[in-house]
Amino acid sequence: MPFVLRPAARPLDRWRLFSGASRPADEVALSSINRAKALKDAVDELAQAYTQKLPQERRCAVAIRSNTRCIALNAYLVEVDGEERTISIDSLFTLRQLAAAPEDFKELAQIISIPPGIETLGDRMPTTAEECFALVTQLFRIAGCAHRLPGTFSRGQGCNLLPDSVTPQGGLTDLYYFTRPVAGGMSTEFRLRQRNDLLSALSTLSEVAVGASLQTEDLIACAFEAYKGHTNRNLARFLPFTAGSVADLADCLVDTLQPNRK
Numbered sequence: 001m002p003f004v005l006r007p008a009a010r011p012l013d014r015w016r017l018f019s020g021a022s023r024p025a026d027e028v029a030l031s032s033i034n035r036a037k038a039l040k041d042a043v044d045e046l047a048q049a050y051t052q053k054l055p056q057e058r059r060c061a062v063a064i065r066s067n068t069r070c071i072a073l074n075a076y077l078v079e080v081d082g083e084e085r086t087i088s089i090d091s092l093f094t095l096r097q098l099a100a101a102p103e104d105f106k107e108l109a110q111i112i113s114i115p116p117g118i119e120t121l122g123d124r125m126p127t128t129a130e131e132c133f134a135l136v137t138q139l140f141r142i143a144g145c146a147h148r149l150p151g152t153f154s155r156g157q158g159c160n161l162l163p164d165s166v167t168p169q170g171g172l173t174d175l176y177y178f179t180r181p182v183a184g185g186m187s188t189e190f191r192l193r194q195r196n197d198l199l200s201a202l203s204t205l206s207e208v209a210v211g212a213s214l215q216t217e218d219l220i221a222c223a224f225e226a227y228k229g230h231t232n233r234n235l236a237r238f239l240p241f242t243a244g245s246v247a248d249l250a251d252c253l254v255d256t257l258q259p260n261r262k
Contacts, residue, residue: 030073030108030109030110030111031105031108031109031111032102032104032105032107032108032109033070033072033107033108033109034104034107035104035109036070036109036110036111037070037109038179038180039070039111039175039176039178039179040069040070040111041180042151042178042179042180043113043175043178045149045151045180046145046146046149046151046175046178049145049146049148049149050142050145053145053229054141069111069112069113070109070110070111070112071109071110071112072107072108072109073089073108073109073110074088074089075087075088075089076088076089076092076108078092089106089107089108090106092108093105093106111176113175115167115171115172115173115174116167116169116171116172116173117167117169117171117173118173119167119168120163120164120165120166120167120168120173121163121164121166121167121168121204121207121208122163122164123168124168125168125207125208125211125212126168126208126211126212127211127212128212129212129214131168131212132208132209132212132214132219133219133222134169134170135166135168135169135170135208136170136205136208136219136222136223136226137170137222137223137225137226138169138170138171138226139161139166139170139201139204139205139223139226140201140222140223140224140226140227141170141226141227141229142170142171142172143161143197143198143201143227144226144227144228144229146178146197147194147197147227147254149180150180150181150186150190150194151178151179151180151181152177152178152179152190152193152194152196152197153172153175153177153178153197153200154177154179154193154194154196154197154200155177155178155179155193156177158176158177159177159196159197159200160172160174160175160176160177160178161197161200161201161204162200162203162204163204163207166204179193191254194254195250195251195254197254198249198250198253198254199246199247199250201223202220202223202246202249202250203246205219205220205223206246220249224253227253
């Protein structure tokens with residue numbers, strides 16, 4: 001008998017369930033069980049590194065700590081002739097749109113987490129200088145902490161440092177793409193993904209600056225300090241003028257400003 005997926009539950013994708021505008025949203029995602037476990041471990045490591053580096057700001061740890069849980073699935077809820085039914089995962093993958101899914105996805109897990117809020121920059125942009133600088137500080141502080149792990153927020157065609165994943169306070173509503181390097185350590189490909197993180201974060205910074213009519217250079221100086229982890233305002237303000245493009249600026253950040261690793 002033909003069946004369709006429930007509109008609110010699309011495998012291999014993400015959706016959010018809202019309990020009310022005043023409460024954080026539960027983020028629910030489906031992934032292969034291996035990816036789900038790797039994501040949970042990576043997010044836990046990021047949250048631990050963030051709170052250890054900035055113990056005085058444990059309240060802000062909610063910006064990245066999403067209490068991630070992963071649950072293995074043996075069945076899935078679908079709609080058949082307007083009625084909800086539970087089918088096996090094997091039956092689920094007989095759907096035409098899922099037939100070509102990688103074999104790894106035949107073992108599904110549900111990822112559940114609590115992001116820091118339900119608003120993103122797509123809903124509301126900061127309007128004051130104070131709000132903008134606080135956002136940029138938080139966003140690039142998270143990016144710097146993640147890169148020193150090392151980790152990256154870019155995976156495939158997605159990145160979690162773009163406006164649709166960033167709250168007006170600079171937190172992240174979505175860590176779906178966060179990844180640690182595989183055994184063997186950093187690779188050129190992984191460094192390029194960190195570079196893409198910074199391109200995405202700088203793009204977000206630019207949108208914030210335009211929305212509040214601020215000088216981009218001032219926000220970049222703030223981003224430099226937050227990413228690096230210490231203050232060097234003169235160098236930070238000089239950097240945008242020495243970089244020929246945003247791509248050059250991202251290269252400077254990921255290759256020169258990132259702390260050396262042993």
